[in-house]
Amino acid sequence: MPEKPLSSQDDLSSKMGTEFVIRFSRLLKGATIYDRNNVVMDQYAQECLQTINHVVKSEDSLFFKIVRDNCFLNNVKIQVRVDNYAIFKGFVNELKKRWIGEIEFSEMATTEHLKDFVFLISGLEENNESNYLYAEKQLGYRGIPHIHVAKLEFFKDEEIYVDSEDQKRRSKDVYFKSINLVKEVMDGIKNQRMVNIRKAKRLMQNAVNAIIQDDSALLGLTNIKNYDEYTFNHSVNVAIYAIAIGQRIGLPKKHLSHLGMAGIFHDIGKTSVPKEILNKTGKLNAEEWEVIRSHPVIGTEMVMRMKEWGELSTRMITGTFEHHLRFDLSGYPKLTRKKRISLFGRIITVADFYDALGRPRVYNRFPYVSEKILGLMMERAGKEFDPVLTKVFVNMIGVFPLGTLILLNTNEMGIVVQIQDETELIDRPKVNLLFYKDGQYMKGRIINLAEKDETTGEYKWSIVKTLDPNEYNINIAEYLI
């Protein structure tokens, strides 16, 4: 896969990251020379604050992280220009000496808080691994809960985000971390523990960055259908589809990560539905349906109880509350007053329906194939689903979605691993050929169905039909990750 150039969003993050490092390091140096009330410190703090608050305002939080010698701002690597190299090197050293690897502003800060913070960092002992604990405590004592630090992390070589970032591996990392997060959140809610919203936000920012750069890797992962842990996979898949839809209709980056959060938490009310009902193989009776139908309302109450949501709450709540309401309001819960479903609600509805029907069920081992679900959605567009969003979604998933098992005119079998960006090539994806050896199917080479034979000018391969992977005992997920 050719490397994609950085998006303009990433450029911007990188630029803001540079500004942050320059201004923050100047302030940190100032703290060793001047005292707190010196006018120079005031000026440095104000400049630094401008950058911080600008980032927090547009991206919801500022998360700075050192990985080896690289700096990241909101999970985007900061590109260091030669003329800033010395500043970066000096700043990274200062933080490393104190074992601080992460700084986060989760809300807009004030000059006083920023000054408190910078004097606190500057006063930390050198070579003390537990500095971050001390600093976190101090920030708590001083009533500054919106600034956080964390310990410098050491990465094994293969985990380093190098320049030629391995998009696939990063996506996998985001995917499985998100699954764990959903698990944690659901357990937390059951046991009335605090939910780590900051972590969720950061993960969703990661997912957004991955999708903006290249959505095929993450969309491919949504094919993992593990039916024991269905709710976890499902929630993450809905988040990924929702972000991908949001990106296609041009929502700003900040809204995209909120959309991801809304996806992650849309079914949170299901934690209150007994397993016996969720996994029941037979038909549900009226009372059982009643219990299932209560999950959007219960979920909404749960989300509302989480105080840490901040300004996220409204959009999050609508996602949870409205995802079964349907476009024409024929779904549930029943409303006493007519209203219009919010954009977030409509996006989550589309994503939720597609993923829910594609999943294997306890009583239905084989999920619907994608074509059939997309067909159903087109039929019901304008009734159950927002027609425009449905169109966007169907185009996004494509005629042959990632993970489709296909038969070629050469009699070879393959799995769709990449969809072309050009609409006219939508039926000519990249395909990983399979070959049969020692009783099982193995991965062969990847071919591009858009390739033509040079002498005849004809396409080298064409898709004859799609095949059901269950019939061939093929676990698609294994081929995609």
Ligand SMILES: [Fe+2]
């Ligand atoms: Fe639901």
Ligand SMILES: [Fe+2]
């Ligand atoms: Fe759902």
